[in-house]
Amino acid sequence: MRQIVLDTETTGLSWEKGNRVVEIGCVELFERRPTGRTFHCYLNPECEFEPGAQEVTGLTREFLADKPKFAEIAEEFLAFIDGAELVIHNAAFDVGFLDSELSRLGAQFGRIRERAGVEDSLELARQRYPGQRNSLDALCKRLGVDNSHRQLHGALLDAQLLAEAYLALTAGQSEIGFDSPSAAMSQTVVERRFETAGPRPRVHVEEADIVAHEARLAKIRSKGGRCVWDLFEIEPVAELAPA
Template sequence: MRQIILDTETTGLSWEKGNRVVEIGCVEFVERRPTGRTFHRYLNPRREFEAGAQEVTGLTLEFLADKPFFEDIVDEFLEFIDGAELVIHNAAFDVGFLDNELRLAGPQYGRLADRCAVEDSLRLARQRFPGQRNSLDALCKRLGVDNTHRQLHGALLDAQILAEVYIALTSGQEEIGFGEAQASNEAGPVVAFSGRSDRPRPLVQASEEELAAHEARLATLRKKAGAAVWDSPAEA
């Protein structure tokens, strides 16, 4: 069984109002184990962010100005997900945006449902924890998934966190073995980690693009807050 854990970031909450996808992050699983293959792209949305949306992601139009348009990467994206089951948190949101992007790219691309089955992890969470908060952050806390490194929303990072949440949600498995994945993928960076394990964790070097995105996000927060705790030396 091949599954793709998928997340997107967008310029706003509604594609019907002309909002677009600005980031896609995917993590590949086969037989419920990560293969190490990922797909990660930032996209030029050709429009402004809605109020509040930019603060959620930390992305800026300046950073996205030289990034590809969706139609430039659509074939590569579809090749990566084709035939897989997509696991998405609040799937209706991401599927609606991606179906709109496919429509704008051309009628030959059809819809996600033409290529993939979709599993909504939010639906699963509501079945297991009825009446409780089932956001990704709430599920991380409830299921013991470490998300302390998630200061802002990012598609690839959120897909990796969702992968851990999904395994815990559907089987209670504590060790999903990201650190054992060996395969690489040119479509995006591979981030390897070991879940909750005592084994030594690999050192992962950020790419220049990731560092630039990180600095852009910090700059946005500094502008809003005036000062940031991460700029001060940590207390012993």
């Protein structure tokens, strides 16, 4: 399957208010492997940035003044994504902006979802990590993707980071026989309880062993998202008072 990991940068948060796309970055995957093919361009938005938007991207009207307008790259961009599945973090945002740009060129250009499927990696992350932060930075940290060089938002860099995070987020499902992220958790877990006549023996665990154990679990989670250990709630045992 051909997938395109896509990100955009914009002059503000709402295309309905007239904000425009200033950067597009795409990374191609085929059968879950990077092909080395990318699409990247800066765009002249023909409008001002909203307050704060320039600080996020580091882009300025002066830098973008001699860059092509969206109309000049539209056909090349559409040819790159045509027929693929787009992987986008918070897809409604990027697709909304791209559809707005296409609508300015005429109905003959259609809409993004008419040309490509869309997979929202933010929704996948929310399903996998409910109640947790699932921004791109948070995912990179959780899944072991190095984003230390990400000082500003940039479409191509963010698409490359998202590609790594997405592959880690969805890794291991087909390889171990699960068809969906929730399939592994739907397997039957048999819990056995044994009654004992006396108090349970106490086991003292060294701090170094605890650290090594947590590091091993983190490595497993970085590859598969979670591990069997996460199915169980381990209750801490209160320390006994000295005799």
